[in-house]
Amino acid sequence: GRERLLAAFEVVNGHFESLFTHLFGGGAAELMLTESDDPLEAGLEIMARPPGKKPQTMSLLSGGEQALTAMALIFAVFLTNPSPICVLDEVDAPLDDANVERFCALLEDMRSRTETRFIVVTHNPITMARMDRLFGVTMAERGVSQLVSVDLQTAERFREAV
Amino acid sequence: GRERLLAAFEVVNGHFESLFTHLFGGGAAELMLTESDDPLEAGLEIMARPPGKKPQTMSLLSGGEQALTAMALIFAVFLTNPSPICVLDEVDAPLDDANVERFCALLEDMRSRTETRFIVVTHNPITMARMDRLFGVTMAERGVSQLVSVDLQTAERFREAV
Amino acid sequence: MKINRLRLLGFKSFVEPTDVVIENGLTGIVGPNGCGKSNLVEALRFVMGESSYKAMRGSGMEDVIFSGTANRPARNTAEVTLFADRAGMPTPPGFSAGEDLQISRRIEREAGSAYRINGKDVRARDVQLLFADAATGAHSSALVRQGQIGEIIAAKPTQRRQILEDAA
Amino acid sequence: MKINRLRLLGFKSFVEPTDVVIENGLTGIVGPNGCGKSNLVEALRFVMGESSYKAMRGSGMEDVIFSGTANRPARNTAEVTLFADRAGMPTPPGFSAGEDLQISRRIEREAGSAYRINGKDVRARDVQLLFADAATGAHSSALVRQGQIGEIIAAKPTQRRQILEDAA
Ligand SMILES: Nc1ncnc2c1ncn2[C@@H]1O[C@H](COP(=O)(O)OP(=O)(O)OP(=O)(O)O)[C@@H](O)[C@H]1O
Ligand SMILES: Nc1ncnc2c1ncn2[C@@H]1O[C@H](COP(=O)(O)OP(=O)(O)OP(=O)(O)O)[C@@H](O)[C@H]1O
Ligand SMILES: [Mg+2]
Numbered sequence: 001g002r003e004r005l006l007a008a009f010e011v012v013n014g015h016f017e018s019l020f021t022h023l024f025g026g027g028a029a030e031l032m033l034t035e036s037d038d039p040l041e042a043g044l045e046i047m048a049r050p051p052g053k054k055p056q057t058m059s060l061l062s063g064g065e066q067a068l069t070a071m072a073l074i075f076a077v078f079l080t081n082p083s084p085i086c087v088l089d090e091v092d093a094p095l096d097d098a099n100v101e102r103f104c105a106l107l108e109d110m111r112s113r114t115e116t117r118f119i120v121v122t123h124n125p126i127t128m129a130r131m132d133r134l135f136g137v138t139m140a141e142r143g144v145s146q147l148v149s150v151d152l153q154t155a156e157r158f159r160e161a162v
Numbered sequence: 163g164r165e166r167l168l169a170a171f172e173v174v175n176g177h178f179e180s181l182f183t184h185l186f187g188g189g190a191a192e193l194m195l196t197e198s199d200d201p202l203e204a205g206l207e208i209m210a211r212p213p214g215k216k217p218q219t220m221s222l223l224s225g226g227e228q229a230l231t232a233m234a235l236i237f238a239v240f241l242t243n244p245s246p247i248c249v250l251d252e253v254d255a256p257l258d259d260a261n262v263e264r265f266c267a268l269l270e271d272m273r274s275r276t277e278t279r280f281i282v283v284t285h286n287p288i289t290m291a292r293m294d295r296l297f298g299v300t301m302a303e304r305g306v307s308q309l310v311s312v313d314l315q316t317a318e319r320f321r322e323a324v
Numbered sequence: 325m326k327i328n329r330l331r332l333l334g335f336k337s338f339v340e341p342t343d344v345v346i347e348n349g350l351t352g353i354v355g356p357n358g359c360g361k362s363n364l365v366e367a368l369r370f371v372m373g374e375s376s377y378k379a380m381r382g383s384g385m386e387d388v389i390f391s392g393t394a395n396r397p398a399r400n401t402a403e404v405t406l407f408a409d410r411a412g413m414p415t416p417p418g419f420s421a422g423e424d425l426q427i428s429r430r431i432e433r434e435a436g437s438a439y440r441i442n443g444k445d446v447r448a449r450d451v452q453l454l455f456a457d458a459a460t461g462a463h464s465s466a467l468v469r470q471g472q473i474g475e476i477i478a479a480k481p482t483q484r485r486q487i488l489e490d491a492a
Numbered sequence: 493m494k495i496n497r498l499r500l501l502g503f504k505s506f507v508e509p510t511d512v513v514i515e516n517g518l519t520g521i522v523g524p525n526g527c528g529k530s531n532l533v534e535a536l537r538f539v540m541g542e543s544s545y546k547a548m549r550g551s552g553m554e555d556v557i558f559s560g561t562a563n564r565p566a567r568n569t570a571e572v573t574l575f576a577d578r579a580g581m582p583t584p585p586g587f588s589a590g591e592d593l594q595i596s597r598r599i600e601r602e603a604g605s606a607y608r609i610n611g612k613d614v615r616a617r618d619v620q621l622l623f624a625d626a627a628t629g630a631h632s633s634a635l636v637r638q639g640q641i642g643e644i645i646a647a648k649p650t651q652r653r654q655i656l657e658d659a660a
């Protein structure tokens with residue numbers, strides 16, 4: 001149990017360091033297992049340094065910087081042992097436009113590297129435009145949800161006008 | 163102390179009920195003081211029912227519905243005792259376009275009813291367009307923030323391209 | 325495993341039978357606040373054997389059963405079915421080798437949940453193990469709930485370490 | 493009270509002297525992730541006498557002092573000054589009646605914070621009371637931090653009741 005967790009940690013950390021630098025266009029980050037000799041009681045710490053800035057505790061990073069860092073961690077674990085399905089519910093909410101583009105590029109990269117099917121819930125038009133297909137959820141009757149197919153071209157018109 | 167809190171609660175509740183119905187275009191909500199005979203040890207519960215839906219615990223409401231409900235509470239307290247300054251840091255993040263418009267209309271309403279000055283941090287272009295003026299924060303030099311005035315017309319171009 | 329389709333009936337706001345076809349690549353789900361997007365993704369975790377009603381935002385597992393609207397009465401049951409290929413997976417005990425899997429979970433008020441794999445009654449544990457063997461499941465770190473990113477940031481280091489379990 | 497201007501020097505990423513003129517109505521603050529928008533609004537709570545470094549996302553109050561970049565050394569001090577009119581407010585004890593207020597807070601590494609009102613040294617408490625009398629202050633419910641909406645939703649009812657204190 002312990003060796004497997006340590007071995008997995010090393011692989012995840014390798015992915016995490018490169019995903020972070022990729023998402024931030026520079027800088028550096030790493031994971032650390034701390035607080036205990038027994039890795040099954042250990043804590044997972046994140047050290048992150050956006051490009052040009054000094055390394056700081058995660059709490060001092062901005063909302064968007066924290067979200068991108070957490071995303072690098074999630075995808076580092078994912079790449080270590082890809083699942084058949086990945087669902088992301090509004091993870092792009094705190095990101096500015098440039099970072100939403102990077103997030104989408106990351107998803108396209110994951111799509112090319114794995115067989116995984118991705119479901120991405122979003123309010124962001126940039127993200128919508130970069131999906132392979134869109135489903136809309138509507139409540140034409142109040143309180144009753146219905147699924148509809150959304151044509152990527154008409155997505156702009158559909159988007160949240162209902 | 164106790165009478166003042168109870169009196170304030172009544173006024174806040176009155177504002178909350180009407181703000182909720184205004185923001186949701188219907189439905190109903192109310193605040194409840196619970197759990198103790200001493201209102202200084204009481205809890206503040208929120209009962210909310212979006213239009214057409216059955217009343218439910220707050221936890222079952224959607225991310226955006228919860229945000230709007232919390233906003234109704236914040237502004238209900240605000241109207242009861244308006245402050246000279248109100249700062250909102252990315253409160254529009256979970257809202258869809260229609261709800262962002264309603265949020266902005268609410269701010270315009272507050273501006274007309276009080277002398278309060280509002281500072282609104284946002285990534286949302288709809289919100290930006292409805293402000294009276296915009297300040298941009300940039301990091302032309304990495305790690306060093308600078309304030310710039312942003313022309314509302316060029317806001318589209320400036321927006322998060324830096 | 326290839327997950328191909330999700331079918332909902334009476335699950336939260338999806339009172340009418342709803343089929344979600346899941347294809348390769350990136351599928352976006354869009355719509356206004358409160359229309360049911362998060363409910364839809366919760367249905368996937370539900371059928372995978374999610375045991376925590378709190379993770380489904382409820383105060384009891386029955387909160388996932390359609391509770392009615394101003395114009396419709398509440399239902400007594402909710403059912404979610406997942407259709408998958410077993411490409412490249414070992415055969416679960418008690419089943420013959422074959423390509424397709426149909427996993428369903430049906431919850432009834434005051435009667436709890438009943439699980440089936442290819443029409444045969446099984447326990448929650450069997451379903452959870454099936455998905456765990458396929459590197460997924462209700463608690464997979466690749467299923468990111470709304471607001472979960474904030475929880476990861478705010479988590480105590482020992483809590484956060486659990487995210488590694490998926491990789492091990 | 494009318495709050496007219498905020499001046500920052502060495503506060504978090506605002507190493508260079510920065511003036512924020514605050515006018516009537518709605519002022520938007522925009523910019524990319526991590527550029528300093530939340531830092532800017534934290535400066536207001538800082539000068540109002542915020543006593544909790546956690547509310548400023550730090551692990552100590554000194555975390556608000558510019559800590560340097562790849563190209564610049566850290567500073568030893570941070571100072572924020574708020575310029576306000578005292579229109580319609582009672583005169584604070586020890587001050588002559590007059591229209592303008594200049595409230596400043598300066599923090600120095602290993603020396604703590606020093607407060608001034610119109611150039612005169614005062615205690616943190618005096619500044620906190622001044623703003624409380626004007627229906628504002630570092631803990632005003634009208635100052636909504638990034639993510640605070642989620643905290644209000646998730647709060648225990650007794651915690652949430654504190655939001656009413658502003659109205660009483
Ligand atoms: N058991 C149930 N029966 C009927 N309706 C329900 C049930 N449980 C939740 N709902 C309703 O579903 C709605 C929430 O749906 P959901 O969380 O999927 O919205 P969403 O599309 O994700 O919105 P957002 O963009 O704001 O996150 C709520 O209005 C809630 O009242
Ligand atoms: N004492 C300090 N000295 C220098 N830089 C600091 C200091 N404290 C925080 N920072 C930096 O400030 C940045 C965060 O700024 P801030 O939280 O204001 O961003 P933001 O514009 O609100 O972004 P977002 O849109 O993502 O919320 C971080 O990159 C952090 O490293
Ligand atoms: Mg949702």
Ligand SMILES: [Mg+2]
Nearest residue numbers: 062063530638
């Ligand atoms: Mg911020």
